[in-house]
Amino acid sequence: MREWVPVPGSTRGDLALAAVREFAALGYAGVAVTDLATAAGVTTGALYHHFGSKKGLYRVVRDDVERRVLDRMEGAAQARAEDGPAAAVRAALLVGFDWASGQGMARLLAEPHPGRRADPGADPVAELLAGISGGGVALAAVLVSAWRAALWLTTEGTPANDARQALAALRLDLPVSPGGQPSGPVR
Template identity: 50%
Template structure:
């Protein structure tokens, strides 16, 4: 549960909303502190007061956006697992593969619809903690520990391609074409 939910009329809330919009549509390095402050109608000092730095504001905005993404993806996996039955059936690995692919497509659609191509398409800035890769790894199981990182990179590459002008349907087709081989013991 979040400790704080931004209120759009507060300076902190306006900064958070401005950050989600700016970092969603442009890479971290292209967004300036002055532009974030101007969009939120605050001084740059307010940004530093509330978030410590541009990276601190980015981390706050990314955590919020990423939580919304992961909620949707985890929901897609849970729905797929409910529809396919128990994870202990002989087809469990195939079902899990389909569930992970479905979740990646749900996440892609969410990121495109909300305009979060860069904030979610870029690897996390300022940290090695990759919540998307961790969630995908947990969904796959322990038999394929690096697969979550590989899938997260492929998913982000699809978002980057869209940000560079590719059609979202082409990116969806690329994700759907991935064939995961998850060992039965996973």
């Protein structure tokens, strides 16, 4: 459950909503503290008071957007779970891509997080791949990196449909599903 939901009209809420728009459009490095304050109609002091720093505001925004996309990815994976882990992973990646690109969050979710090394998207994918010979954790990291790369392509002018097709073209040859049944390739 989310710790905090932005309330429109509150200083903290206005800053968070402006930050979503600014970071989604320009990325972390492309936005200055003064840009964020101006977009929210507040002072830079208000930003520092409520979030401590630009990175603190980014963390709140990024964590919220990642939670939203991961919720959708987990739902898609659950819907395809009976078809095996390869189908569940593929559904999760495509639904996550569709949501992120459709909501204008491709840049925000594709860029590296300036304050974090671990990728929160890899954990749910690794859980789906648990029991796969060859290491589900490493495969999850590679797949989530491909997902983020497909999102990044859209920020550089590649049509979303082309990037989605590239992501959909990934073939997962998984030798064994968690239930011990051969899962076979999923296209």
